[in-house]
Amino acid sequence: MAVQENDWVARLADEVIDDVVRRRGSLEGYTITCASGLSPSGPIHLGNLREVMVPHLVADEITRRGIPCEHIISWDDYDRYRKVPFGVDGVDASWSAHIGKPLTSVPAPPGSAYDSWAAHFRAAMEASLAQLGVKYRGISQTQMYTSGAYRESVLHAMACRNDIDAVLGQYRTKVEPPAATSSSRSPELQDQAAVEAAEGSGAAGEDDGSAEGAEYFPFRPYSRAFGTDATRVTAYDPETTTVTYVATGPDGDQVVETMRLDTDTHGKLVWKVDWPMRWAFEGVDFEPSGVDHQSPGSSWVVGKDLAPIFGAQRPVGPMYAFVGIAGMAKMSSSKGGVPTPADALAIMEPHVLRWLYARRKPNQSFTVAFNNEIHRLYDEWDALERKIAGGKGQPADNAIHARSVRTATADLPRTAVTVPYKALCSVVDITGGNVEQIGRILTSIDASITDLDVARPRLDLATTWLETQADPEDRTVVRSTPDTATLAGLSEHQRQALAMLAADLDANWSLDGLTSLVYGIPKRQAGFDVTEKKLPPEVKADQRAFFALLYQLLLGTDTGPRIPTLLLCVGAQRVRALIGA
Structure with missing residues (x-):
């Protein structure tokens, strides 16, 4: 099947299907098996999630083509407890007494509802996978070994x-x-x-x-x-x-x-023998692995020669690269304190997190943004949505978008009416989370928002980001009284710009209207039509100066949220008072 060069999921699905046909002669009566493996030795982080998402996306693509396919996740809960991870609440050095025991024989962290260390961390990951729409058959290695299955x-x-x-x-x-x-x-x-x-x-x-x-x-x-x-x-x-x-x-x-x-x-x-044994036992056709497993002499390399001893061959399995967190070093669950899928899903919608893993080839590293970069990330996602909705998406864009918002069997829940993520953060920030004010402002941004529920869950996720991730120094505080010193020193040109803004606020009281207004005032002052896009450098400089003046008068700072959003949040009456109009 011909596929787009940039559609790595389709190309890997082709490779798996071709490999099965080569070995078996046909697909008739056969279910393709894609595999992942996770060790619940501590919080299962966003780097580990790539171990799941690569097989999930490939298995989902094969299923979309009408070919029977199963995704299995082996929970390596019969592995030894290697070390006490840092940053797990209630867990201290006394847990070192359990080093060397199976993970299912180690007590769960204090206060857990689960009966073992493995069950505790497995449950957290299972909840996140459910949110992400990942369907799989889970296999406990403790159960497999202790039942005599192996x-x-x-x-x-x-x-x-x-x-x-x-x-x-x-x-x-x-x-x-x-x-x-x-x-x-x-x-x-x-x-x-x-x-x-x-x-x-x-x-x-x-x-x-x-x-x-x-x-x-x-x-x-x-x-x-x-x-x-x-x-x-x-x-x-x-x-x-x-x-x-x-x-x-x-x-x-x-x-x-x-x-x-x-x-x-x-x-x-032992691990190097255990893995190829499982390839044979489960009939695995596809399983990726990280850089650490594919270095010379490591389990993936050795497994090629060990699998035939068990009557199997090594499956198709690309190497996947590390996942970072907006500039942080690559993650290690044993070091503790690294974000998990649940942490990411507390600030971003499941389809956006799926998109991060779907848009990059497995051998390409990428970062998940927990800082201000999440605003840019969401802007990119919204731009992709607009491109797809307008019928301008390339085939690879369409494929990536489709894999992000739906699986072969179901659509993922989504926010009904989307407002830019950064705008939501600004609205919640400036209003202090006041529900009535948020409702008023969001209706001004989009008239179809007559109930805050249609802006959820994105609104709630942006609120969580603001409360848990935003730098306190970036929080927005509107001035309580006018900046008399700045107002007293205004030039005539500045006074004219502020007067134009005050006069036209009510007639342009929407996000689009205020955007046109504030960008248009310096154009009008220079004798240009407000729709003019080719502006000389001095007019662009005047726009920047006008915005800086507004930030100073409204916030007492040099920068802040987008001016149109800021104006909506502050309110027309208060804006006039603070700009001296």
Whole structure:
């Protein structure tokens, strides 16, 4: 199928479909599987969301074409608790006593309604995915391992451990991985320099179960004595499936334990083996991964050679780049304090957040704006909406917009009457959140707003942004009394401009009307028609000077909200009083 060059979703969908047809001969009777993996080891941040949105968008595109497709999310809740994340309310250093336990065996943060650490953070992400319209089948790795669903796969891996070790040996080097390794699909995102330094080190810190000078075993038990994975397998009897291992406690004391893989389930395959095993078990056709998983020697690279051991092949899987926050360093859930999808959805509509992930190719990094950049972001979105509504969108624009506002099965809820996000922030700011004044002003901006509900949720989201994200120094405070000193020093040209403004306020009392008025006054003073667009530099300079004067008289500052919005918020009577008219 021919697709637009800029439509990365359609191109990846084509690639997945072509790959399935190549392997199977046809799509008949087959359901394509797109996969994501999330580790609920702490707050699941906006960088992790890309792990979900790339497969979601591809799966949704395949579904739109009428081809059966399923999106699965593996919750890696049987991973070890690696470290105590910073910034989780009520969680302190005492939680370090749980390091090494499965995430589902770690207590939830204080006050949580959930029974485990994993369930607590999984629930928060699930709520956000529901808002974003992401449909998926969730798979708990704790449930899969402890139910015995993977038993035959584990036994197969142990039987093929020498073959697995031989594959891994091709990628190992003498560089030691970090001490605190993780079997997580979403390990701590490293600084770019650290990622580059890890290239060739044999895994970017991922666990492959190797033990220097000892027999290789791709399985790691959780001990009965201590409940952690601080264990080292020393022997395996394939006849009885008995694993013998040494478990080390927090004080360094050791015990020897055994478990039978044909009946016991307190353990899991090491990550580099676990991932290709799941590709085979779930029949995964598409799964992207981050930079840290695709460096030389890492799980994605090694998985290509390990997947055939389980009767599968590595799925189609592009690398996705990091997500930042308006100039912040790329995010790491283990460092704490980084925004989550819920944080973003508190200040922006779901379709706008979807758009951020849909408009950029997976290998392109981007930022999610929590500062003043959100105003520009929303302006870009509104411009796209106008382009689409006017039939001027390019095919790629139309595709990105469609994927943002609806899925293959449903439209996302949206604000009925949209007012520019920055204007809403200004209105709420200047009025102090007074509902009656907000209603009056919004009706002046758009006559169709007869009830504030039609301006929601965008109005509520802008209010939340103003209250939680806006720089206090940027808040708007209207003068309570006229600036007599400035008024006394006005030039005749300035007095004339203010008089023209006062005289024509009532006749132009709408956002469009006031926009034409304030931009038109310097034009009229210079002898130009108010519709003239080609202005000499001196008239443009006079416009800027006029706006600066209004900011000084109304706010006592050099800048502020857009002048037309400011005038609407202040009110005609008060404007006249403050400009001395």
